[in-house]
Amino acid sequence: MPPPDDVFTHRASRPHEPLRTFHPRRTALGTDRTDALERLFPRWGFSVDDARLPPPRTPDGLLDTVALFGRAAPLVVEIGSGMGDATAAMAAADPDRDWLAVEAHQPGVAALLLLVEREGLTNVRVAHGDALRLLRADVAPGSLDAVHAYFPDPWPKARHHKRRLVQPTHVALLRDRLRVGGTLHVATDWADYARQMADVLGGDPDLDGGVVRRPDHRPVTRFEERGRALGHDVTDVIVRRVR
Template sequence: MRPDVFTHRASRPHEPLRTFHPRRAPLGRDRTDALERLFDRWGFSVDDDRVPPPRTPDGLLDTAALFGRTAPLVVEIGSGMGDATAAMAAADPDRDWLAVEAHLPGVAALLLLVERAGLTNVRVAHGDALRLLRTAVAPGSLDAVHAFFPDPWPKARHHKRRLVQPAHVALLRDRLRVGGTLHVATDWADYAAQMVDVLTADPDLAGGAVERPAHRPVTRFEQRGLDLGHEVTDVVVRRVR
């Protein structure tokens, strides 16, 4: 699939504002090659009907066709360059992992990691994760949702774009099975406080701030923040009803 067919559809008036910065970055030869060779096999587009996911007769994402099996599903919102996703999926082969990333270099980087590690339980979606969850993922169908280091939108006037806010959390919780987990992390102190406040205020979720679980690896992005003295907060909540 040629990189120039990938598009971002503009947000519609009735849809929430994007929670990520649309940005472009050069792909380079290896990542361009990865998209051309691997995307049609292990990826799909949220926004472009020319590279759609498999769907059930009622229009929902057909995860059995996508992965070739039926297994608990983890959705990674904003998988970045994919190193954490690949490591966690390799360590947890009994679950399937759908990484949703808006930026092509990250999509391509994860595809390369999947190929090199021989992973069979990872698929990669390019586009807006919230749109995918709203339009194509059945309620109660996810085992876990992860969002590690989402865009912090540090300016107060942009806080409405943050991923962790009540309306978005309601969507994420609805897509989880009862007992499923939502795990978020940030190195922005005020965003961490907002995450804790919003997630613990939802009566159908239980949990709070925790030490970094051993299964979540430290990413290169995270390590740069730690080297600068940033404090990382993980928040894990479980759907209780």
């Protein structure tokens, strides 16, 4: 049973909930992706927002990654995995780590599930919904090896900057969920957002690092190609939790 398309948008509109950090989108799934959700989501996915499709949980109510992946391994969380190409490529190249892709839009969830099936990947699982909600409620502090957020919604209008993912309150949550020594890697093709990313991450005393050249392990994403075609420079920032 695929996750209902209106689950997230309904819950996110409730009063007093945190602001969404991404644009809601509705895109037709098509036959192949509808089939992928029906066949593959119950096997390799779960819903952040729908209690009918929950993740496996430990006795204390947190995400049980051993049950989810069938093994104990370092865990990478991909925030906003898009159509899944980069996630699938990185997971295939790094089979000793597990990869949890969290994507709010069903077409991306379905596309990644199809890649997982086609490539025979055993170290990828897909969550449908809000990554910040998942991290806040279901992920234990100090439990992640890495968090990636590649080309999050830039919210270019000044009045919408409060919705950006990379801001002090969200970064504090991401850092808390990392193990000491774990990394947070973000990338954007918006110049002012790149400056904000560098300033916010550089201002956290428990993080160390800064702007870097795109590392070889991060594939060029579709969003990156689109930005480059528009003449945008791409900035990567990688920081490590030091305490």
